[in-house]
Amino acid sequence: KGDGNLWWSGAVTKAATDAFSNNKKDFILLWNNDIVPKSNYFRELSKIIQTIDKNTIVGSKICDLDDPVKIWSMGGIFNPRNGEKYMLGLDKKTNFNENAIIEPDWLTGMGTLISREVTEKIGFWNYRDFPLYHGDSDFTYRAKKNGIKLLVYPQLVIYNDTENTGFMHGGRLSKLIKSFGAIRSKYNLKKEWKFYRLHASSWKAYMQLFYKYFKYTAGFFKWKVLHLFGKKTNQ
Numbered sequence: 001k002g003d004g005n006l007w008w009s010g011a012v013t014k015a016a017t018d019a020f021s022n023n024k025k026d027f028i029l030l031w032n033n034d035i036v037p038k039s040n041y042f043r044e045l046s047k048i049i050q051t052i053d054k055n056t057i058v059g060s061k062i063c064d065l066d067d068p069v070k071i072w073s074m075g076g077i078f079n080p081r082n083g084e085k086y087m088l089g090l091d092k093k094t095n096f097n098e099n100a101i102i103e104p105d106w107l108t109g110m111g112t113l114i115s116r117e118v119t120e121k122i123g124f125w126n127y128r129d130f131p132l133y134h135g136d137s138d139f140t141y142r143a144k145k146n147g148i149k150l151l152v153y154p155q156l157v158i159y160n161d162t163e164n165t166g167f168m169h170g171g172r173l174s175k176l177i178k179s180f181g182a183i184r185s186k187y188n189l190k191k192e193w194k195f196y197r198l199h200a201s202s203w204k205a206y207m208q209l210f211y212k213y214f215k216y217t218a219g220f221f222k223w224k225v226l227h228l229f230g231k232k233t234n235q
Contacts, residue, residue, distance in 0.1 A: 060111030075104025083205030
């Protein structure tokens with residue numbers, strides 16, 4: 001148990017330390033309380049464990065719980081030169097890369113299998129800089145930079161409640177401003193900047209940050225104007 005201030009990265013680090021250091025386990029499987037596995041998930045995972053080496057992190061195909069034929073993530077891409085960072089398979093149908101094993105640049109923090117050897121090589125999650133968002137992508141991208149292979153197996157299917165998101169502005173200016181600094185916000189500017197400071201290799205990469213926040217802020221005010229003319233958003 002924590003003290004209520006661990007957030008995701010601190011909690012996972014605490015649990016992984018207990019599993020590996022105190023209980024001498026070989027693997028941990030990152031899991032969320034809002035995901036449901038496909039019926040054959042653990043059977044397939046058991047087979048995969050027999051085929052990989054300990055310097056491999058295994059990822060899952062994550063689908064939308066409310067729309068099971070739609071993919072949410074099969075890992076992600078990060079280009080340290082131009083700053084592109086996005087999830088593979090987002091909004092694709094579930095037959096996307098149906099039989100191909102994908103080797104992404106980073107993985108989300110659910111349905112992710114990690115060996116003790118990986119943490120011995122690169123350490124644990126950076127809970128000080130990334131207590132919530134980027135904790136998973138920073139850890140797995142750091143692993144890849146250190147020679148750890150990331151593999152997403154299409155037969156490992158889990159369903160995630162993708163509506164269970166972090167802090168949202170809800171159309172209010174005060175919350176928009178707050179979202180730039182809230183830990184629970186995926187638009188936390190300090191955390192975004194820190195990720196790029198650690199992993200970007202060119203000043204051009206920071207242009208992606210500028211574009212992201214411009215789009216986010218411009219979208220907020222666009223809908224404010226459209227609402228004046230009776231246009232409604234689904235959010």
